[in-house]
Amino acid sequence: MQLFYAPRSPFSRKILAAIVELDLTAQVGLVRVDPWTDEALRRHNPACKVPTLLLDDGSALFDSPVIARYLDTLSGHTLIPPGPQAWDALRREALGDGLAEAVIRRFVDRLGPHDDRLDRVVARQEAAIAAILDRLEAAPDWMRAPTDLGHLAIACALDYLDGRSPELAWGAQRRLLAAWFYDFRGTSSMKIAANPETGSFRAMDQARPLVEV
Numbered sequence: 001m002q003l004f005y006a007p008r009s010p011f012s013r014k015i016l017a018a019i020v021e022l023d024l025t026a027q028v029g030l031v032r033v034d035p036w037t038d039e040a041l042r043r044h045n046p047a048c049k050v051p052t053l054l055l056d057d058g059s060a061l062f063d064s065p066v067i068a069r070y071l072d073t074l075s076g077h078t079l080i081p082p083g084p085q086a087w088d089a090l091r092r093e094a095l096g097d098g099l100a101e102a103v104i105r106r107f108v109d110r111l112g113p114h115d116d117r118l119d120r121v122v123a124r125q126e127a128a129i130a131a132i133l134d135r136l137e138a139a140p141d142w143m144r145a146p147t148d149l150g151h152l153a154i155a156c157a158l159d160y161l162d163g164r165s166p167e168l169a170w171g172a173q174r175r176l177l178a179a180w181f182y183d184f185r186g187t188s189s190m191k192i193a194a195n196p197e198t199g200s201f202r203a204m205d206q207a208r209p210l211v212e213v
């Protein structure tokens with residue numbers, strides 16, 4: 001299998017961390033792309049987004065929740081617990097993905113020309129970011145649960161938030177979440193996701209130069 005990924009993409013990182021957690025690094029080669037400019041990716045994913053997983057039969061899977069489920073079924077391990085707890089893990093995954101999406105949209109929207117409409121759009125993203133962070137802080141039991149897909153999604157989104165929007169200083173008012181995150185990002189799956197060359201992934205031929213996403 002080949003994973004098309006971009007190094008800074010939180011959704012790509014979620015999948016990279018999942019591959020490490022699921023012990024599948026030997027089965028996945030990595031192709032680094034810039035989804036904004038690399039039209040070769042569109043052959044596999046018409047939306048031209050990362051992550052995209054190219055399977056050995058030539059078909060492709062996207063987006064990241066679908067890829068995560070596929071990899072989970074392949075592995076002898078699991079990041080989606082059986083039974084009703086699956087919904088907790090999947091809800092957490094959606095919260096993490098929703099946070100990452102809001103941070104990306106806020107960043108992109110703020111690049112545009114300033115007007116009232118834009119202010120409203122940015123305010124809406126900031127409301128989503130604050131509400132997701134507050135929800136995660138207010139019911140902290142999940143922080144003590146065994147690692148599942150939701151933990152990976154949340155940690156990758158927080159990492160992206162830290163790097164992309166440090167001015168939001170999210171940790172100051174959410175001490176539990178910040179303590180959990182700064183500990184969790186030291187786990188080996190998160191470290192390899194941030195720097196995949198340190199894992200046992202094969203880099204594939206089509207690799208492109210690093211471009212910021």
Ligand SMILES: N[C@@H](CCC(=O)N[C@@H](CS)C(=O)NCC(=O)O)C(=O)O
Pocket residue numbers: 006008009010011012035036047048049050051063064065097104213
């Ligand atoms: N819901 C998708 C989101 C994927 C996504 O937005 N990826 C971004 C990089 S973080 C991308 O490829 N953007 C290029 C574009 O929007 O054209 C997922 O979970 O995979």
